Amino acid sequence: MTKSPLTATLIPLIPLAALGWPLAKVINQKAYQPVEVEDVATGPLTTADLEINTAHPFKEMTVTIGGSSWSFAPDEDVKEIHYERGSRVTLLVSVIWPEDTPKTALRLELLPEGIETRSYTLWGLGEATEEITFTWDDQP
Amino acid sequence: MKWFLFLFLGLTAHGLDVASLHPLITDAVKQVGGNRVSVVEVVKPGMNVHKFQPKASDIKKMAQARIIFASGKNLEPYLKGLKDNLQKHQSIVEVGRTIPSQKISKKDQIYACCPHHAVGGIDPHWWHNISNMERAIRVIEKELTKADPAGNTTYAANSKVARQRLDQLEAWAKGQIATIPRGKRHLVTAHAAFGYFCKAYGFKATFVQGLSADGEVSATQLAQSIQELRKEAIPMVFPEKTANPKVLQQIAKQTGAKVGKPLIADGSSKSYQAMIQSNVTHIVAGLK
Ligand SMILES: [Zn+2]
Ligand SMILES: [Zn+2]
Numbered sequence: 001m002t003k004s005p006l007t008a009t010l011i012p013l014i015p016l017a018a019l020g021w022p023l024a025k026v027i028n029q030k031a032y033q034p035v036e037v038e039d040v041a042t043g044p045l046t047t048a049d050l051e052i053n054t055a056h057p058f059k060e061m062t063v064t065i066g067g068s069s070w071s072f073a074p075d076e077d078v079k080e081i082h083y084e085r086g087s088r089v090t091l092l093v094s095v096i097w098p099e100d101t102p103k104t105a106l107r108l109e110l111l112p113e114g115i116e117t118r119s120y121t122l123w124g125l126g127e128a129t130e131e132i133t134f135t136w137d138d139q140p
Numbered sequence: 141m142k143w144f145l146f147l148f149l150g151l152t153a154h155g156l157d158v159a160s161l162h163p164l165i166t167d168a169v170k171q172v173g174g175n176r177v178s179v180v181e182v183v184k185p186g187m188n189v190h191k192f193q194p195k196a197s198d199i200k201k202m203a204q205a206r207i208i209f210a211s212g213k214n215l216e217p218y219l220k221g222l223k224d225n226l227q228k229h230q231s232i233v234e235v236g237r238t239i240p241s242q243k244i245s246k247k248d249q250i251y252a253c254c255p256h257h258a259v260g261g262i263d264p265h266w267w268h269n270i271s272n273m274e275r276a277i278r279v280i281e282k283e284l285t286k287a288d289p290a291g292n293t294t295y296a297a298n299s300k301v302a303r304q305r306l307d308q309l310e311a312w313a314k315g316q317i318a319t320i321p322r323g324k325r326h327l328v329t330a331h332a333a334f335g336y337f338c339k340a341y342g343f344k345a346t347f348v349q350g351l352s353a354d355g356e357v358s359a360t361q362l363a364q365s366i367q368e369l370r371k372e373a374i375p376m377v378f379p380e381k382t383a384n385p386k387v388l389q390q391i392a393k394q395t396g397a398k399v400g401k402p403l404i405a406d407g408s409s410k411s412y413q414a415m416i417q418s419n420v421t422h423i424v425a426g427l428k
Contacts, residue, residue, distance in 0.1 A: 047238075115240055
């Protein structure tokens with residue numbers, strides 16, 4: 001007795017179908033259309049929050065990037081800044097503390113939109129000026 | 141007429157009307173908004189954020205909201221459809237949009253929490269890194285200020301307090317985690333939901349529960365996981381509050397690990413601080 005040609009062709013497909021059926025059930029729970037998640041790290045300028053934390057209040061503080069400067073008021077702890085997009089950024093930071101302030105620290109945190117946070121702690125007695133460069137390997 | 145205009149702008153007698161599509165965002169908006177803002181909680185603690193779909197009644201509930209805060213990173217694949225149903229004065233803010241994304245690696249995509257997060261998978265669970273929640277607070281501060289400029293000093297002051305609280309919370313969490321010997325910082329969970337936590341706080345991550353409805357993974361994958369966990373003598377594996385613990389229990393049995401107290405993966409909590417405290421406490425108790 002021989003199998004009909006049709007049955008012979010179909011038999012090898014049975015285990016495949018058995019595998020495929022539950023898989024299809026799982027995957028087709030609802031035909032899902034992945035939406036493009038918008039990349040925030042595009043455009044000529046990076047928008048970032050520049051956050052500062054101080055042990056002692058300062059009198060004046062300025063941050064300069066390229067041709068732009070931002071001054072922080074003594075009660076200010078964060079500012080939105082914009083600078084040219086790139087895999088590195090250099091901040092020129094200058095701080096003046098009130099007289100009689102002991103040697104103290106100021107922590108800077110740069111939080112660019114869509115990009116990893118970078119931070120740096122700057123120390124000074126009375127005043128401090130420092131150039132700080134943050135880099136990112138994985139950013140364009 | 142004036143009254144009508146106020147209503148139209150979402151600035152009513154009780155302040156700025158907004159809505160929230162995620163319990164942790166609700167908590168954050170309440171902290172930053174204080175009593176200038178009233179929040180309609182559309183997705184409440186206990187609801188499954190991965191499966192939620194807004195109904196007509198939800199859209200009606202949001203009708204007064206000037207801003208609708210979502211978590212973003214494609215946690216809410218329905219946002220595009222929702223947008224088409226909004227009125228002119230309403231906008232959607234995806235709070236997590238500007239937070240640096242982490243991807244679920246190719247090999248881990250079968251462990252994603254639901255099909256939406258398995259495709260090209262940006263991990264949507266950004267809230268498990270406390271610094272990311274600080275970023276979220278700032279996003280909320282800026283958006284509330286844009287919608288209600290008169291409240292700017294209130295929002296700035298509240299945001300500062302909220303971020304300082306988060307700094308303290310993070311210092312506490314890091315201190316707790318430091319009590320786990322470095323070599324034992326290996327977090328085994330059901331789904332790929334703790335990637336941000338593991339990267340931020342120096343844990344190796346292993347996920348064991350697959351994408352299918354009943355959480356089955358292939359026998360080969362299961363055997364691989366079991367071998368890895370045995371080799372590393374993992375003392376505890378952690379279930380999630382909303383996931384089926386079956387596979388995890390099976391793995392625990394075969395590796396000699398205990399099943400820990402469930403972690404909160406999706407932020408189904410009234411308080412962000414409570415979620416972090418609970419997760420960190422359970423992880424530390426199980427691994428140290
Ligand atoms: Zn999911
Ligand atoms: Zn999840």
